[in-house]
Amino acid sequence: MRTYHAIVIGLGAMGSATLCQLALRGRRVLGIEQYNQGHSLGSSHGDSRIIRETYFEHPLYVPLVQRAHALWRELEGRTGNSLMTITGGLMIGPPDGMVVTGTRRSAIEHDLPHEILDAGALRVRYPAFRPTEDMLAVWDPRAGVLDPDACNAAHIDVARATGAEVRWGERVIGWKPDGDGVRVNTAVNSYLTNSLVIAAGGWSGDLLPDLNLPLTVERQAVFWLDPAGPRSSYALGQFPIYAYEYQPGDVCYGFPRLAKGVKASVMHAGEIAGHPSAVRRDVGAADIEQLRAALRPILPELAESEVQATDTCMFTNTPDHDFIVDFHPGYPQVLVSSACSGHGFKFASVIGDIQADLLIEGRAQFDLSPFSIRRFGEHDRSD
Incomplete structure (x- = not known):
């Protein structure tokens, strides 16, 4: 039986990027995905994800997203495909709110270009926005839009072109240590590998029952709207991505006009x-009314627009909404990845790079301690 240097289970954003980086470094790798390529049952499909540099969640993510920017451009160069469009971004909310204070903290700590806009300046620059006078916006000039379907396909294409093998529609039913390596069993085959990457997102619990990870799977509804008035008001290149704290701690977000309409959603609701x-x-009436209520104070025209299309995806959340990138506490040849809590896609290119470093060099160029499994406390381990 052929032995691989590494097997990657799950070929969404993180898995496909990891497979690509390992293949580029000359490793003999296999990627296994239970569904067909481009499926819509996970967290990595669709026409758009936001990328932003002035990261309001925590400054620790800024160096990661900066490296991700560079790697997305590198992937564009390898494939000749457009993957990332810079639109600029607005982080909007009350001056003392989570979004504005967090964005300013990241910008100041990392000396990032940014601009503070009061309500009047925001209305002048982007007339579709109608903020109340007590609102502020922080402008992020490097924010933009990623095309997730194209990004995932590009990672897979590069991986296969550099020697990776891929199995679509093949469900993994289990894995177990085999000497210093791992045996991976699927519904149709068995494989041996020196290292294993589990990038299974919401299915992580099925493959890691011994860790009892405190993960939750959350439904996310998204909408494409068709606002009245000049289409140029929301056009790509003239309208930015945005995140708006519509009530303390709660955020809605959106995009310029895309092929299906002007996309918007409510985060973690x-x-x-x-x-x-x-x-x-x-997707039902209660879902769209939740979005309309969140948008009305800031984008009233968009809030009342006709719905052109809807979709659902899912978030796999940790309690602190930070990622997991760590070796299994009981099996150092198994790397646990993902559980990105709804804000991970933009980082996929750099997470793939980091995980290849971990498997090949045993270390990464970033501090990964915030993403440790051990932060959740003690977990069961197999003997």
Whole structure:
């Protein structure tokens, strides 16, 4: 039986990027995905994800997103495909709110270019926005839009072109240590590998039951709207991405006009499901009214617009909403990846780079301690 240097389970954003980076470094690698390429049942599909540099969640993410920027451009160069469009971004909310204070903190700590806009300046620059006088916006000139379907396909294309093997529609039913390596069993085959990367997102619990990771799967509904008035008001290149703190600690976000319309959604306001298979996939009136209520104070025209299309995806959340990038506490040949809590896609290029470093060099150029499994406390381990 052929032995691989590494097997990657799960070929969403993080898995496909890791497979690509390992293949580029000459490793014999296999990627396994339970669904067909481009499926819409996980967290990595669709036409758009935000990338932003002045990261309001925490300054620790800024160096990561800066490296991600460079790697997305490098991937564009390798494939000749457009993957990232810079639009600039607005982080909007009350001056003492989570979004504005967090954005300013990251910008100041990392000396990032940014601009503070009061309500009047924001209305002049982008007339579609109608903020109240007590609102501020922080302008992020390096924010923009990633095309997730194209990004994932590009990582897979480069991986395969440099020797990686890929199995689509092949479900992993388990893995176990085999000497210093790992045996991975699927519904149709068995594989041996020196190292294993589990990038299974919401299915991580199925493959890591011994760790009892405190993960939750959250439904996320997204909408494409068709506002009245001049289409140029929301056009790509003339309208930015944005995040708006519509009530303390709660955020809605959106994009310029894309092929299906002007996309918008409410962050972390969905139902918690016990498993990805239990995520409700239909979208109803209560979902759209939740979005309209969040948008009305800042984008009133958009809030009342006709819905052109809807979709659902899912977030796999940790309690602190930080990532997991760490070796299994009991098996150092197994790297646990993902659980990105709804804000991970933009980092996929750099996470793939980091995980290849970990598997090959045993270390990474970034401090990964915030992403440790051990931060959750003691977990069960197999003997």
